[in-house]
Amino acid sequence: MGSGGQTLLSIEQVEQRVQEQNRAKRARDRRAELIYPVLAAALLLVVWELVTRALHVPVYLFPPPSSVIASTIENWQLLLRESWITGTEILAGYAVSILVGIPLALAIFQWPVFSKSIYPLLISSQAMPKVAVAPLFVVWFGFGLMPKVLIAFLIAFFPIVINTVMGLAAIEREKIYLAQSMGLSAFDTFRLIRLPDALPSIFAGLKISITLAVVGAVVGEFVGGDGGLGYQLMVANGSMNTPLLFAGILALTVLGVLAFWMVEVVERLSMPHQEKASGSVGSP
Amino acid sequence: MNISAARRVPETPVYLEVDNLSKVYASEDGPVRALDRVSLKQQRGEFVSIVGPSGCGKSTLLMIAAGLASSSEGRVLVENKLVSRARTDLGMVFQNHVLLEWRTALQNVLLQAVARKMDPKVAQQRARELLAAVGLSGFENKYPRSLSGGMKQRVSICRALIHDPPHLLMDEPFGALDSLTRDQLVLDLQRICSERSTAVLFITHSIAEAVFLSDRVVVMTPRPGKIDRVIDIELPRPRTLAMRESPEFAQYSREILEVFLARGVLKE
Numbered sequence: 071m072g073s074g075g076q077t078l079l080s081i082e083q084v085e086q087r088v089q090e091q092n093r094a095k096r097a098r099d100r101r102a103e104l105i106y107p108v109l110a111a112a113l114l115l116v117v118w119e120l121v122t123r124a125l126h127v128p129v130y131l132f133p134p135p136s137s138v139i140a141s142t143i144e145n146w147q148l149l150l151r152e153s154w155i156t157g158t159e160i161l162a163g164y165a166v167s168i169l170v171g172i173p174l175a176l177a178i179f180q181w182p183v184f185s186k187s188i189y190p191l192l193i194s195s196q197a198m199p200k201v202a203v204a205p206l207f208v209v210w211f212g213f214g215l216m217p218k219v220l221i222a223f224l225i226a227f228f229p230i231v232i233n234t235v236m237g238l239a240a241i242e243r244e245k246i247y248l249a250q251s252m253g254l255s256a257f258d259t260f261r262l263i264r265l266p267d268a269l270p271s272i273f274a275g276l277k278i279s280i281t282l283a284v285v286g287a288v289v290g291e292f293v294g295g296d297g298g299l300g301y302q303l304m305v306a307n308g309s310m311n312t313p314l315l316f317a318g319i320l321a322l323t324v325l326g327v328l329a330f331w332m333v334e335v336v337e338r339l340s341m342p343h344q345e346k347a348s349g350s351v352g353s354p
Numbered sequence: 355m356n357i358s359a360a361r362r363v364p365e366t367p368v369y370l371e372v373d374n375l376s377k378v379y380a381s382e383d384g385p386v387r388a389l390d391r392v393s394l395k396q397q398r399g400e401f402v403s404i405v406g407p408s409g410c411g412k413s414t415l416l417m418i419a420a421g422l423a424s425s426s427e428g429r430v431l432v433e434n435k436l437v438s439r440a441r442t443d444l445g446m447v448f449q450n451h452v453l454l455e456w457r458t459a460l461q462n463v464l465l466q467a468v469a470r471k472m473d474p475k476v477a478q479q480r481a482r483e484l485l486a487a488v489g490l491s492g493f494e495n496k497y498p499r500s501l502s503g504g505m506k507q508r509v510s511i512c513r514a515l516i517h518d519p520p521h522l523l524m525d526e527p528f529g530a531l532d533s534l535t536r537d538q539l540v541l542d543l544q545r546i547c548s549e550r551s552t553a554v555l556f557i558t559h560s561i562a563e564a565v566f567l568s569d570r571v572v573v574m575t576p577r578p579g580k581i582d583r584v585i586d587i588e589l590p591r592p593r594t595l596a597m598r599e600s601p602e603f604a605q606y607s608r609e610i611l612e613v614f615l616a617r618g619v620l621k622e
Binding site for chain 1 (some may be wrong): 355417422426440441442444445447448450452455456458459465466468469470497499
């Protein structure tokens with residue numbers, strides 16, 4: 071409030087004050103958004119460090135953050151090399167998911183007969199735990215890149231299909247009426263109206279999928295790998311090198327966040343009209 | 355229904371003819387009559403309102419007249435040619451603005467031009483003029499999410515007019531707006547229509563709106579959807595808001611109201 075009201079402010083002065091207060095508040099909020107999570111994380115690490123030290127928890131059981139960080143620094147070349155392998159598997163599996171998922175969704179949307187025959191099959195197939203198929207893939211395709219990419223694809227492609235189909239189907243009827251009254255061809259209606267209208271939903275699917283692709287790649291390496299972060303986790307586990315295990319998990323997390331962020335950037339670029347990316351469904 | 359086109363002395367040609375149109379929906383509880391043998395004619399440049407309560411089939415009638423829905427019986431003719439598919443000789447305005455969220459106001463208006471392969475430069479120029487005419491200059495590059503409800507509906511009207519269609523179909527276009535915004539849009543619409551020879555088929559449930567805008571008001575009653583009366587509105591143009599208080603205006607409103615009272619749409 072103004073000071074006592076002896077000096078009456080002009081409306082321009084009031085405007086300026088309100089505008090400035092608003093700007094200051096926004097800046098404060100932005101800072102808080104960054105500072106609080108960082109503080110919370112730092113606090114957590116300190117408590118973790120202190121507790122493990124105070125209670126003399128053995129390092130092979132639960133290493134303090136300091137030894138995890140030390141291990142990360144010590145093994146950075148190894149972690150980087152394995153991250154590269156796992157990253158390749160994730161991206162390849164994700165790419166296959168998109169290349170199969172989107173056309174499949176379009177076909178399901180476009181041809182009712184195809185949809186009626188394949189859709190129930192597709193949905194019931196999701197009841198099957200895909201991880202269980204992983205050993206079979208190792209038998210079929212060996213220990214190389216192929217089985218990991220396939221498992222990542224198998225786990226990741228479904229949300230893309232579902233979200234794309236749902237996004238395309240959820241269009242308002244009036245938008246289609248509008249297109250018809252303008253004489254738009256089916257292809258132009260798709261290109262100018264249906265596809266952009268479904269984009270938010272498609273990206274929601276793409277964001278869930280990228281996190282699932284990470285899971286798929288790691289599972290593939292668990293089951294039959296000779297490289298990658300998942301394989302490295304198994305090795306570290308076998309040799310009771312728990313700090314390295316933690317370092318591997320850290321590297322995987324960074325990889326997952328990077329992949330997710332990449333999809334979000336693409337989303338923001340393809341939907342510049344949206345102020346913020348649409349939610350963060352399945353954010354890691 | 356006998357709607358003679360004898361009103362205008364030099365008889366203008368009929369643009370739209372709806373001939374004995376019926377629409378019946380099948381349902382679990384037997385057939386539902388949405389439209390019962392509805393006929394009406396509209397001349398070039400004529401403003402015709404269809405007024406009636408919700409569920410009287412007026413929107414159905416508009417959809418069939420646009421070629422966007424099928425009739426169960428009867429036919430729609432445009433310049434004596436049978437309508438068998440979606441018409442493209444028109445502009446459509448829906449109750450909901452139906453703007454594309456990923457296009458700016460200007461780009462939304464230009465969608466019509468893109469669809470009709472108009473010259474981009476000419477179209478751009480016309481779109482800007484139209485937006486300015488409804489008080490939206492300066493908002494051309496705003497996305498719909500930062501426009502108010504009334505502004506969005508204005509953009510959608512511009513979109514329906516950029517190709518200068520001979521026919522404009524409006525389905526309760528101002529239904530979702532507050533009354534002041536409605537008044538302004540009604541005035542804007544009257545002005546825009548007087549500047550060109552667009553025939554308008556206007557669906558509304560507002561008696562005042564119908565009387566204010568129309569050359570003719572078609573009064574529909576529900577269950578089944580039937581035309582009860584057609585009233586010629588002979589108020590001078592341009593009409594002003596103050597005219598709504600005039601005895602003539604009240605007389606026309608009263609006439610429509612009587613129909614609704616007689617048919618049990620309203621009870622006193």
